[in-house]
Amino acid sequence: xxxxxxxxxxxxxxxxxxxxxxxxxxxxxxxxxxxxxxxxxxxxxxxxxxxxxxxxxxxxxxxxxxxxxxxxxxxxxxxxxxxxxxxxxxxxxxxxxxxxxxxxxxxxxxxxxxxxxxxxxxxxxxxxxxxxxxxxxxxxxxxxxxxxxxxxxxxxxxxxxxxxxxxxxxxxxxxxxxxxxxxxxxxxxxxxxxxxxxxxxxxxxxxxxxxxxxxxxxxxxxxxxxxxxxxxxxxxxxxxxxxxxxxxxxxxxxxxxxxxxxxxxxxxxxxxxxxxxxxxxxxxxxxxxxxxxxxxxxxxxxxxxxxxxxxxxxxxxxxxxxxxxxxxxxxxxxxxxxxxxx
Numbered sequence: 001x002x003x004x005x006x007x008x009x010x011x012x013x014x015x016x017x018x019x020x021x022x023x024x025x026x027x028x029x030x031x032x033x034x035x036x037x038x039x040x041x042x043x044x045x046x047x048x049x050x051x052x053x054x055x056x057x058x059x060x061x062x063x064x065x066x067x068x069x070x071x072x073x074x075x076x077x078x079x080x081x082x083x084x085x086x087x088x089x090x091x092x093x094x095x096x097x098x099x100x101x102x103x104x105x106x107x108x109x110x111x112x113x114x115x116x117x118x119x120x121x122x123x124x125x126x127x128x129x130x131x132x133x134x135x136x137x138x139x140x141x142x143x144x145x146x147x148x149x150x151x152x153x154x155x156x157x158x159x160x161x162x163x164x165x166x167x168x169x170x171x172x173x174x175x176x177x178x179x180x181x182x183x184x185x186x187x188x189x190x191x192x193x194x195x196x197x198x199x200x201x202x203x204x205x206x207x208x209x210x211x212x213x214x215x216x217x218x219x220x221x222x223x224x225x226x227x228x229x230x231x232x233x234x235x236x237x238x239x240x241x242x243x244x245x246x247x248x249x250x251x252x253x254x255x256x257x258x259x260x261x262x263x264x265x266x267x268x269x270x271x272x273x274x275x276x277x278x279x280x281x282x283x284x285x286x287x288x289x290x291x292x293x294x295x296x297x298x299x300x301x302x303x304x305x306x307x308x309x310x311x312x313x314x315x316x317x318x319x320x321x322x323x324x325x326x327x328x329x330x331x332x333x334x335x336x337x338x339x340x341x342x
Contacts, residue, residue, distance in 0.1 A: 086131045
């Protein structure tokens with residue numbers, strides 16, 4: 001089998017798939033700041049891939065060469081569609097395909113898909129087998145899941161390991177826990193031991209609550225795992241995967257230039273095909289950690305188009321420049337005169 005995972009240097013660090021977040025634009029931005037070992041796409045529904053509404057789904061699979069190696073994460077309910085999707089992903093040039101068996105969102109779970117498959121192991125097995133059939137050994141098939149549904153369930157983990165995925169990524173909480181409790185990183189070592197007991201080549205990746213690369217390295221080493229998947233940590237530091245740079249190292253001017261660069265790439269990529277407010281969640285990342293940032297964020301979160309955003313940033317930078325400009329004797333005289341007139 002053509003398994004790129006086995007060629008990677010360990011520990012492996014992955015940008016987690018996140019809905020309306022990890023599109024091609026964000027992946028390109030992160031690749032510039034400090035590239036992870038592997039990128040994942042947003043969740044892509046296999047039923048949608050072969051429906052009349054296909055155009056509303058396929059944008060999730062858009063990518064550029066800088067994003068390789070790139071794994072497409074898919075979800076759904078019909079094994080035959082997983083098979084068809086895997087064939088299509090091979091043709092599209094993806095490095096691998098990952099099965100979403102961990103998303104805890106109520107909608108999919110109530111339909112018995114994503115993490116709902118924890119309670120339907122026969123269907124989960126069919127989906128894994130169908131995806132492998134479609135991939136035909138040309139790209140590896142991996143699984144992302146959780147520790148259990150309502151309680152930690154190592155029988156579920158054992159079941160998935162027995163299906164021999166190329167990689168098993170475990171979000172170290174149960175479905176019921178959502179993200180309300182700290183991730184159970186102490187349980188990942190047990191998952192590794194279960195893998196070893198099967199003499200399996202499946203790589204074990206941990207996921208949950210990682211805020212820095214050094215933190216990830218420590219947690220992976222303690223568990224004896226093969227790597228870590230990191231998601232929300234990039235909202236605090238888009239440079240996280242660089243391991244050496246943090247956003248706090250940047251000046252306000254640099255942060256706002258990054259914001260504009262991100263926005264311009266987003267507009268160049270999506271134009272009017274995506275609603276502009278989707279982008280605004282990223283403004284909070286850059287407009288942070290400097291005087292006036294809070295008021296600036298409030299203004300930016302009200303913008304409806306790139307022109308408004310450019311204008312607000314320009315005014316802020318102009319005021320910032322004037323505030324930082326050294327005062328001359330004439331300036332001081334002017335200030336005193338204005339003060340007396342008031």
